[in-house]
Amino acid sequence: MALPRTAPEFDVNAYMAWEEDQPERHEYLAGEVFAMSGGTDAHYTILGNAYAGLRVALSGTPCRAFVSGMKLRIDRADAVFYPDVFVTCDARDRQPEASLAKQHPSLIIEVLSDSTAAFDRGRKFELYQQIDSLEEYLLIEQDRKHADLFRKNSEGLWVLHPAGEGDVIRLESVGVELGLDGLYEDVEL
Template sequence: MPLPKTKPEFGIEAYMAWEDEQPERHEYLAGETFAMSGGTDAHYTILGNVFAELRTALVGKPCRAFISGMKLRIDRVDAVFYPDVFVTCDPRDRQPDASLAKQYPCLVVEVLSGSTAAFDRGRKFELYQQIETLREYLLIEQDRKHADLFRKNEDGLWVLHPAGPGGVIRLESVGVELALEGLYEDVELEQA
């Protein structure tokens, strides 16, 4: 996560009003804001591929996929994030008061970068786990064909389901299978 922006601490409602007036996006955690940085070609291509696959697969279902510009609000931990992609099937997220931020995702997807990978795998995942409706958390690497899917089981434990080249990611939360190769379409990976 980027360095905190120099700004007096404030509450989540003040952040929501302040964020609406900002030219750049900022994530919020416990009274601090963090400026969002841009991504690489690979990051945005993978992000677009994931969104396109999910959007197509969810047509006719009561679920909606959102891309990085939509806020995900987690009141329980005093946080607001901009996940790369997330899906919500909860009718509460279709109410008029949820037009600027959703709260009930079943799936969150983050495309990892060198500067965010540790935070996305650690603290951010810990915070996402406080969302009662969340069932799956998918982390996709941008420099090699690999993804880690964490799925919450019946005992409330998060179980890792990795996928490598030629693999398929089974998203049980939304009843969708994603071929890993398709997520990397048009991505030029550096040769090791």
């Protein structure tokens, strides 16, 4: 005889419906929900600078940049995240059914913090790699002028392209160059 289920299953569709009514944002991973913490002045300034640079550079193209309030759904990983910034050029992400969550990014950017850096570099990157359309993953540090760009090569391997002070980051996935110093404009290190 089967035992009754003691807790209702919280699947991705239940999460999506529930999340729409929440005052704070939550990420979802395999049935678990995690509240998102706030960021620092530096964190939000860097992500704002990245978004602004991409928004201007992508104007008039089929690509759209999104900032941390837009969900990214990864069905293969049974996950929904709020990346700091991401870009999608895929027409499927412009359809009405994609108004609450996108699924086909070319580029994802995360601004690292002490509390999220290990997850962003490790498990989250592993989950992001399950997105077929993803070509680049940019991690920007907030306490020093440094970024790590991971680009998927023709063999499907992720190659690291580090950037430091004075460098230009070439985002081949979206045809944009961002000066690292510009990402840190108005940030006090």
